[in-house]
Amino acid sequence: MSLAERVLDGDIRAAARLMRDIDDRFKSAVEELKTLYPHTGNAYIIGITGPPGAGKSTLVDQIVAAYRKRDLLVGVVAIDPTSPFSGGAILGDRIRMNRHADDAGVFIRSLATRGALGGLSRSTMDVANVMDAMGMDVIVIETVGVGQDEVDIVSTAHTTVVVMVPGLGDDIQAIKAGILEIGDVFVVNKADRDGAERTARELTTMLEMKHPDDDGWFPRVMKTEGSRGVGIEELVEEFDAHRTYLKESGALQRLIEERNAKVFADTLRDELFDSVMSAISANGTYQEILTGLRDRSTDPYSAVQKVMAGSAFT
Amino acid sequence: MAERRVRVLVGKPGLDGHDRGAKIIARAFRDAGFEVIYTGLHQTPEQIVSAAIQEDVDCVALSILSGAHNTLLPAVKEILVEKGAADIVLMAGGVIPEDDIPGLKKAGIAEVFTPGTSTETIVGWVRDNITPHA
Known part of the structure; x- marks a missing residue:
C-alpha cells in the first residue's frame, strides 16, 4: 500500500512519514499528495501569528482543548525557526501543548522554517493537506514569531488570528502596514498585565480607521489569558462567527480561489x-x-x- | 533525491524538574544541524512515544536525573515497540549508576551517557549510530 493509501486508512506513522517526505522535498511525496488531493478541502484552517513570546503556543494549546470538548479532531502545525548557520533547529512549540500528545483526536507536527522568510515553511500547506486528508476537522497553524512583515499565513488559513501582548509599542506601531492588516481576529493575550486595556483600545482604534471591507467583516479585538484559559471560549465562538461569515458572504470561495492560484x-x-x-x-x-x-x-x-x-x- | 535532516526528540520523562542538561543537549544537536523537537518537562512515556511518532523522529533522547530510569526508560521502549515504532532509537543521559547501564541496554536503550560526557561525544554518537529513516 502506498503512504497516501495508508494515510487514508488512518495510519498515523504513514502520515508522519509522508509529512517528512514533503518537508525533505522527496519527489515521491508529490505522487502521494496527488492521491490525497481529492480528499482535502474539508478542514477549517486557523492561522495564529504574532511576535515571539506573545503566547501563541499556549493559546493554541487552549484552542485545541476547546475544540476537543466539542469532539472535533484537531491537527496542529507549529513552526519554529531554522538556524541560518547550522541548519539545525529547536522546535519547542510542543512544550506548551504536549498534554494533547496521547489524545488520539489530536495530531501535532513541528516544522522548521528551513530558510523560508514569510513566517511558515515551504511545506506548511502540504502538511496541512495531509492532516485534512486524515480527517482533521480543524487545523491550527502557528507561525514562527513574526515581526512586521511575515504575512504568508493569510493565504494559507481561512481565519487569521494576530496575537499581541501589552507593552510592545505605542499606537504608531498599530497604524503601520504588515501583520496588523491581516487579522480577521485580534487577540490581546496576557490580558492580566498592565497596559492590556490600552493595547486593546489602540488596536480597536486602528481597526475602526479602516474602511469596512466590501464583504463586511469587522475584526474584533479579544482579550485572553492563555495560561489560565480565560477568554478562550469567546475566542472560539468568534472563529465560528468568522467561519459562518466566510461561507455566507461568498468570501470563502474567493479565499479558496486565491489560494489555489497561489x-x-x-x-x-x-x-x-x-x-x-x-x-x-x-x-x-x-x-x-x-x-x-x-x-x-x-x-x-x-x-x-x-x-x-x-x-x-x- | 533530497536529503534527510536528522530529527531528534529531546525530553524529560517523569517527575524531575531539572532541564538544564536537556537544554544543553538540545542546543548541541541544533548546532550539529539536527532538527530537535523539545517536549519539555514532566512527560509520561505515552506522551513521549506519541510525540516521537507524530514528529517522525529518528531518535528519542531522554534526560533523567530522578533515579526512576530503571522504570521509565524500559517503559518508553515497550510503548515504542507496542506502537510499531521499534525502529526509533532510544538513548538516555543523566545521573545513572554504571551498574544499571547493562540492564538498561538489555531492555533496548541503545546508549546511556553519564555526567561529564562532552556534547561532542554525544553528537558524534548520534552521527555514527543514527541513520535517518529512508
Whole structure:
C-alpha cells in the first residue's frame, strides 16, 4: 500500500512519514499528495501569528482543548525557526501543548522554517493537506514569531488570528502596514498585565480607521489569558462567527480561489527553478556563468536572459 | 533525491524538574544541524512515544536525573515497540549508576551517557549510530 493509501486508512506513522517526505522535498511525496488531493478541502484552517513570546503556543494549546470538548479532531502545525548557520533547529512549540500528545483526536507536527522568510515553511500547506486528508476537522497553524512583515499565513488559513501582548509599542506601531492588516481576529493575550486595556483600545482604534471591507467583516479585538484559559471560549465562538461569515458572504470561495492560484504559482516557480537549475548545472552553463560573473565579462541580467532564451518557454 | 535532516526528540520523562542538561543537549544537536523537537518537562512515556511518532523522529533522547530510569526508560521502549515504532532509537543521559547501564541496554536503550560526557561525544554518537529513516 502506498503512504497516501495508508494515510487514508488512518495510519498515523504513514502520515508522519509522508509529512517528512514533503518537508525533505522527496519527489515521491508529490505522487502521494496527488492521491490525497481529492480528499482535502474539508478542514477549517486557523492561522495564529504574532511576535515571539506573545503566547501563541499556549493559546493554541487552549484552542485545541476547546475544540476537543466539542469532539472535533484537531491537527496542529507549529513552526519554529531554522538556524541560518547550522541548519539545525529547536522546535519547542510542543512544550506548551504536549498534554494533547496521547489524545488520539489530536495530531501535532513541528516544522522548521528551513530558510523560508514569510513566517511558515515551504511545506506548511502540504502538511496541512495531509492532516485534512486524515480527517482533521480543524487545523491550527502557528507561525514562527513574526515581526512586521511575515504575512504568508493569510493565504494559507481561512481565519487569521494576530496575537499581541501589552507593552510592545505605542499606537504608531498599530497604524503601520504588515501583520496588523491581516487579522480577521485580534487577540490581546496576557490580558492580566498592565497596559492590556490600552493595547486593546489602540488596536480597536486602528481597526475602526479602516474602511469596512466590501464583504463586511469587522475584526474584533479579544482579550485572553492563555495560561489560565480565560477568554478562550469567546475566542472560539468568534472563529465560528468568522467561519459562518466566510461561507455566507461568498468570501470563502474567493479565499479558496486565491489560494489555489497561489499554490499553482508557487509550485510552478519551484519546478521551473529546479528544472532550469539542474539542467544548467549538469551541462556546465552554471559554472560558466559564475566564472563570467567573477571576471565581470557578463552580468546577472544578461546571464539569466541567455538561459531563458535557451529554454523551451520563451 | 533530497536529503534527510536528522530529527531528534529531546525530553524529560517523569517527575524531575531539572532541564538544564536537556537544554544543553538540545542546543548541541541544533548546532550539529539536527532538527530537535523539545517536549519539555514532566512527560509520561505515552506522551513521549506519541510525540516521537507524530514528529517522525529518528531518535528519542531522554534526560533523567530522578533515579526512576530503571522504570521509565524500559517503559518508553515497550510503548515504542507496542506502537510499531521499534525502529526509533532510544538513548538516555543523566545521573545513572554504571551498574544499571547493562540492564538498561538489555531492555533496548541503545546508549546511556553519564555526567561529564562532552556534547561532542554525544553528537558524534548520534552521527555514527543514527541513520535517518529512508
